[in-house]
Every structure is written in C-alpha cells, then in structure tokens.
C-alpha cells in the first residue's frame with residue numbers, strides 16, 4: 001500500500017484569481033494556480049526537457065523558462081512550442097482542510113513495513 005503525505009500548498013484564499021504559487025513537493029517543485037476560484041496544481045516540470053514553468057506575462061499560459069513551451073493553466077496541456085502535443089504537466093491531487101490547501105504526495109510501498 002503506497003504511503004501518503006500531505007504538504008502545505010497555501011492558506012485557503014491566499015492564491016488570488018489567475019495567480020500562481022510555487023511550493024515544495026517532495027524532491028520536486030509544484031505550481032498551484034487559481035483557475036476561476038478552483039485551485040489546481042501541477043509538478044513544475046516541462047514535458048519537453050523538464051524545465052520549470054511560470055505564468056506568462058499576460059497570464060494566459062504557463063511558459064517554460066528553458067525553451068518557452070506554453071501550457072494551458074487550466075489543464076496543464078501543452079499548447080505551443082517544443083513540448084510534445086498531447087502531453088501535459090503532471091497534475092497534483094489537492095485537499096482542503098482547516099483553512100489550508102494540501103498537496104497529496106504518494107510514495108511507493110514502504111520497503112521497511
């Protein structure tokens with residue numbers, strides 16, 4: 001049975017509409033986005049060569065900082081540039097409780113169990 005841990009993403013209401021927040025997600029970085037009041041999150045690793053993405057200046061896409069591929073913030077889907085079509089940023093499962101938004105981090109089976 002996989003192990004699960006929760007990591008804090010943000011306080012409820014902290015990420016404003018159309019804005020992002022970066023957070024630590026195990027050995028990776030996560031990027032959370034307020035999509036019309038719904039918080040979504042992805043592993044911040046481009047599907048081309050693994051570069052980090054950030055919200056574009058006009059706020060309409062996530063743009064990879066390495067080779068400028070664009071991803072749709074609402075779905076994580078590659079929409080422009082060198083990231084292969086049909087790929088998407090890996091989504092992260094979120095949970096809200098006690099005024100906090102948590103990301104669920106799953107580990108493989110515990111080898112010591």
Ligand code: FES
Pocket residue numbers: 046047048049050051064065066067068069081082083
């Ligand atoms: S690593 Fe993102 S476009 Fe190349």
